[in-house]
Amino acid sequence: MVPVVHLRYSFRVYPTGPQRQSLARTFGCVRTVYNDAVAARRAAYEAGAKYPSAVALAKSLITDAKRTPDRAWLGAVSAVPLQQVLRHCDRAYRNFFGSLSGKRQGARVGPPRFKRRSGTQTAEYTRRGFRLKANGRLYIAKVGDLKVAWSRELPAEPSSVTIVKTPTGKYYASFVVAACDGADLAEPLTDPDAETGIDLGLKSFAVLRGGQTIDSPKFFRQMERKLKKAQRALSRKQKGSKNRAKARLKVAKICEKTRNRRDDWLNQQVAAIIGENQAVYVEDLNVRGLSRGRSAKSVHDAALGMFLNRLESKANRAGRTFVKVDRFFPSTQLCSACGALTGPKGLGGLRVREWACECGAEHDRDANAELNIRREGKRLVAAGHADT
Incomplete structure (x- = not known):
């Protein structure tokens, strides 16, 4: 049986002003649901109770939370990235426990930590949350049609896409495509010394x-000297100020x-x-x-x-x-x-x-x-x- 590998193809996207606001709202909701899941499992550990399952967390942190005043704004975004981030959190905990027990190969990994507002922001959509349109646009649920700078064609139909916002404010669409080993088979070289x-x-x-x-x-x-100079300038800026935001961007x-x-x-x-x-x-x-x-x-x-x-x-x-x-x-x-x-x-x-x-x-x-x-x-x- 030919092994299947999953490849990522990333393309720059250019959201409009309203779309950037929608994405910012989505990133915030994804981060909140993930942090709530981590907090719930930490609370269960401290209380000596059984860890809540992914299904129970989805019901309490998404479905039921939307009906409360404190989390009603979760309904303003697509539920797909919220469900996906719970799966990511559950996988992170399984990797952590597998690492502790020795069942997971490789280096030991620590427990999941809270996501921060600063840094890279992501939101993953499965096939239910996105669609590639004939005009080259990428439709994202409750965001709209995003303009994509296509640099090459995708080799197959993508199974998911992750919208990424970098610390410099750039947006990317990262597609996951399934391919088989040997899919990009090159011509054999006849030179025995090749x-x-x-x-x-x-x-x-x-x-x-x-x-x-x-x-x-x-x-x-x-770039080390330039980086050190920029980091020293950042350390001198007052936290929360606009000058600190500019220095962080640099x-x-x-x-x-x-x-x-x-x-x-x-x-x-x-x-x-x-x-x-x-x-x-x-x-x-x-x-x-x-x-x-x-x-x-x-x-x-x-x-x-x-x-x-x-x-x-x-x-x-x-x-x-x-x-x-x-x-x-x-x-x-x-x-x-x-x-x-x-x-x-x-x-x-x-x-x-x-x-x-x-x-x-x-x-x-x-x-x-x-x-x-x-x-x-x-x-x-x-x-x-x-x-x-």
């Missing part, structure tokens, strides 16, 4: 086959610009690697562990985990071979000529960029690691131990 290992790092972002190097762009480092724009530049660059690198290689072999890095060390800021700036996730997703959709080599494989220490473990070790070895093996072979640290990763990846594929 494969590469990837050795990721901080000095150079990545080293590919043949010593090809991708330099680290360091987007955050480029900080948000700097962060948004950094994130957009990084996203665009990562997408370009992923597309180039998948387009030029039939097989890609990477090291399964412990990015979370690396982000806690002395180079945490540089690790976050490089976004190594994001790069690996996008590379794997793109490879699966394009029908390329993608293999992760075990993180404990000594790719740096292993001599690619004789197989001896004579390479640089430990924290002190991080400064060693070139080294000579006892067999007489001289190595570039990163090029040697790439070759070892590629060989190990090919071995895993041949042995049938790799998920390709």
Whole structure:
């Protein structure tokens, strides 16, 4: 059975003045219902009572609440995003409890927290709450027809759409589309050498086959001085003042610009690697562990985990071979000529960029690691131990 993946396609939308007011009202109602659900479950925990179910919360926090004077304004917006946010809250609690019991794989997650008015605002609509119109507009229940800047066609009918308002005041429509692995199948490459290992790092972002190097762009480092200056200015503004709102917007724009530049660059690198290689072999890095060390800021700036996730997703959709080599494989220490473990070790070895093996072979640290990763990846594929 072909696995199904869900992809997101985001497009900029331009609501009118009245539509922005309707969306602001919707965002506020969504935030209120979510916070009420968190408060209800916290109260149940403190009282030692059973957690209320999602159905009970939907009845008490939406249906019954609309009939009360304090929450009558919930009826002014569509019920679809209110029901969806309760599902999100319920999923967050299930993830939290699964993490505590060990049933949920991955890093441990904390309990849901209250949503704030500041920051990114979202409202999710299922098929009952939106419709794509023939004129290219996006109809949202109780909001109206939104103007969408379509940059490409959706590959399939979307199952849901999330309206997003960023901290800089921009609006986006994020569609969820179901697709199968191999849906964007690319033409197979006949060149037997069209494969590469990837050795990721901080000095150079990545080293590919043949010593090809991708330099680290360091987007955050480029904007760090400007960001610090904007944050200092924000800290001096009086809370609740208009000048503080302007200063907050300036900080948000700097962060948004950094994130957009990084996203665009990562997408370009992923597309180039998948387009030029039939097989890609990477090291399964412990990015979370690396982000806690002395180079945490540089690790976050490089976004190594994001790069690996996008590379794997793109490879699966394009029908390329993608293999992760075990993180404990000594790719740096292993001599690619004789197989001896004579390479640089430990924290002190991080400064060693070139080294000579006892067999007489001289190595570039990163090029040697790439070759070892590629060989190990090919071995895993041949042995049938790799998920390709």
